Amino acid sequence: xxxxxxxxxxxxxxxxxxxxxxxxxxxxxxxxxxxxxxxxxxxxxxxxxxxxxxxxxxxxxxxxxxxxxxxxxxxxxxxxxxxxxxxxxxxxxxxxxxxxxxxxxxxxxxxxxxxxxxxxxxxxxxxxxxxxxxxxxxxxxxxxxxxxxxxxxxxxxxxxxxxxxxxxxxxxxxxxxxxxxxxxxxxxxxxxxxxxxxxxxxxxxxxxxxxxxxxxxxxxxxxxxxxxxxxxxxxxxxxxxxxxxxxxxxxxxxxxxxxxxxxxxxxxxxxxxxxxxxxxxxxxxxxxxxxxxxxxxxxxxxxxxxxxxxxxxxxxxxxxxxxxxxxxxxxxxxxxxxxxxxxxxxxxxxxxxxxxxxxxxxxxxxxxxxxxxxxxxxxxxxxxxxxxxxxxxxxxxxxxxxxxxxxxxxxxxxxxxxxxxxxxxxxxxxxxxxxxxxxxxxxxxxxxxxxxxxxxxxxxxxxxxxxxxxxxxxxxxxxxxxxxxxxxxxxxxxxxxxxxxxxx
RNA sequence: GGUCGCGUACCCAAGUGGCCUAAGGGAACGGAUUGCAAAUCCGUGAUUCGUGGGUUCGACUCCCACCGCGACCUCCA
Numbered sequence: 001x002x003x004x005x006x007x008x009x010x011x012x013x014x015x016x017x018x019x020x021x022x023x024x025x026x027x028x029x030x031x032x033x034x035x036x037x038x039x040x041x042x043x044x045x046x047x048x049x050x051x052x053x054x055x056x057x058x059x060x061x062x063x064x065x066x067x068x069x070x071x072x073x074x075x076x077x078x079x080x081x082x083x084x085x086x087x088x089x090x091x092x093x094x095x096x097x098x099x100x101x102x103x104x105x106x107x108x109x110x111x112x113x114x115x116x117x118x119x120x121x122x123x124x125x126x127x128x129x130x131x132x133x134x135x136x137x138x139x140x141x142x143x144x145x146x147x148x149x150x151x152x153x154x155x156x157x158x159x160x161x162x163x164x165x166x167x168x169x170x171x172x173x174x175x176x177x178x179x180x181x182x183x184x185x186x187x188x189x190x191x192x193x194x195x196x197x198x199x200x201x202x203x204x205x206x207x208x209x210x211x212x213x214x215x216x217x218x219x220x221x222x223x224x225x226x227x228x229x230x231x232x233x234x235x236x237x238x239x240x241x242x243x244x245x246x247x248x249x250x251x252x253x254x255x256x257x258x259x260x261x262x263x264x265x266x267x268x269x270x271x272x273x274x275x276x277x278x279x280x281x282x283x284x285x286x287x288x289x290x291x292x293x294x295x296x297x298x299x300x301x302x303x304x305x306x307x308x309x310x311x312x313x314x315x316x317x318x319x320x321x322x323x324x325x326x327x328x329x330x331x332x333x334x335x336x337x338x339x340x341x342x343x344x345x346x347x348x349x350x351x352x353x354x355x356x357x358x359x360x361x362x363x364x365x366x367x368x369x370x371x372x373x374x375x376x377x378x379x380x381x382x383x384x385x386x387x388x389x390x391x392x393x394x395x396x397x398x399x400x401x402x403x404x405x406x407x408x409x410x411x412x413x414x415x416x417x418x419x420x421x422x423x424x425x426x427x428x429x430x431x432x433x434x435x436x437x438x439x440x441x442x443x444x445x446x447x448x449x450x451x452x453x454x455x456x457x458x459x460x461x462x463x464x465x466x467x468x469x470x471x472x473x474x475x476x477x478x479x480x481x482x483x484x485x486x487x488x489x490x491x492x493x494x495x496x497x498x499x500x501x502x503x504x
Numbered sequence: 505g506g507u508c509g510c511g512u513a514c515c516c517a518a519g520u521g522g523c524c525u526a527a528g529g530g531a532a533c534g535g536a537u538u539g540c541a542a543a544u545c546c547g548u549g550a551u552u553c554g555u556g557g558g559u560u561c562g563a564c565u566c567c568c569a570c571c572g573c574g575a576c577c578u579c580c581a
């Protein structure tokens with residue numbers, strides 16, 4: 001079965017062909033920066049990368065997936081190329097210090113806000129926690145294989161080596177200001193990925209390049225590889241003086257270190273196409289002498305919230321943990337973030353989250369029924385049942401440029417059909433579909449102190465309602481139910497008694 | 505100014521030249537069930553695919569223009 005995927009580099013759908021016949025598919029994803037909590041837009045990109053990886057695995061590939069955690073504090077303004085503004089890690093430290101003072105620091109957080117490494121570790125740990133809840137496989141693997149989620153502050157020697165190699169090869173130069181720049185004119189293919197060729201790049205159109213820095217560069221698009229700055233918050237010794245690496249450098253260096261000079265897949269958000277990935281290509285290809293860095297570039301479009309651009313000022317800015325604390329299950333959030341095709345803008349809504357939860361609950365109920373059937377009915381391999389038939393379509397859909405909507409439709413259709421086929425094989429087929437969806441393992445709201453308080457309250461009310469119902473005191477019973485509704489709790493009466501959940 | 509993606513029912517969304525008088529899910533509505541609800545189960549939904557032209561025997565699907573939304577052009581997933 002072929003696996004088709006859209007490649008930003010060629011702007012077309014391609015049949016995926018692994019670089020190597022044997023061994024794993026090599027996949028590098030641009031991960032989070034850790035000077036704040038990752039928001040759901042970040043997670044849409046990371047989860048789509050995870051979906052791609054899982055889809056490849058369903059198609060029989062072994063995937064070595066690496067995702068970096070950027071713990072170098074980049075600058076707040078205009079810094080990528082030139083290094084102006086303030087270090088974001090310093091801003092984060094100050095924010096934590098303020099939170100500490102006002103008592104808003106999250107429980108159990110003992111951190112030295114003046115230490116940028118501690119700030120980075122604090123947010124990195126929170127990211128990993130969120131990512132594991134959401135089923136990001138690479139974050140789950142990281143517990144056993146920490147090298148799969150490398151951090152640039154621990155790979156500075158590799159970055160310096162890469163810069164040395166580029167300088168020696170004539171692809172980079174030290175300018176009058178002591179900064180090492182990559183020379184875009186030394187790489188004729190510059191612009192191939194993004195379409196921003198040197199002719200198309202109009203000087204200053206983005207309005208963020210200061211004339212002062214431009215003056216020392218050979219070409220306005222030349223970007224920084226190493227900036228000497230003895231006063232910088234995070235700095236390392238180098239042949240060009242104490243300073244810090246340019247922000248495109250880490251991905252090239254770490255991908256090479258962990259996956260090799262040429263890799264199968266590279267992913268990121270659409271905003272990474274230019275300049276970040278364009279610059280990575282330039283660095284990596286010039287250093288390796290190969291025509292390609294990544295064979296396939298995979299980019300996820302941005303997420304909107306309730307039809308608007310997500311922003312803190314509009315109040316529609318969500319982190320994963322914000323939603324978890326409202327009782328949203330990781331499964332529902334995961335599905336809401338990946339169900340819209342990765343190459344279209346998706347619109348995150350609370351209603352969408354509820355839709356996903358309904359769908360997941362129906363799948364989960366079908367699984368429970370299958371487990372029961374597998375335990376009670378003797379094997380019967382006469383014919384494939386609905387799940388086995390759905391799996392064929394599911395696999396094909398997922399291998400068609402990650403057409404998850406079509407894949408889910410196949411599963412939904414199967415769920416509406418009468419159970420048939422060998423129950424164990426049917427269960428295996430359903431679980432194979434879930435190996436891509438990744439929802440069954442995380443379809444529970446997360447526990448928190450606030451939830452525990454609520455649970456205690458709810459238990460008391462449920463007992464009271466039960467007593468009223470036994471006494472056929474319907475007025476009291478309904479009153480208690482209204483009280484629960486006010487608390488944001490939805491109850492379900494079933495044969496095994498009453499269950500409840502927080503309304504989302 | 506340049507480069508690029510998208511626009512299908514109330515919402516999410518598949519379909520990219522005839523099988524489309526357009527999948528699937530949610531919401532809504534009707535029915536079963538229930539003390540009444542919720543949950544569950546059954547049923548109902550676009551003669552139409554942003555707008556206007558064109559190509560074609562035939563267009564949601566190709567081309568052109570326009571409108572709208574979004575991304576990038578050195579912070580950004």
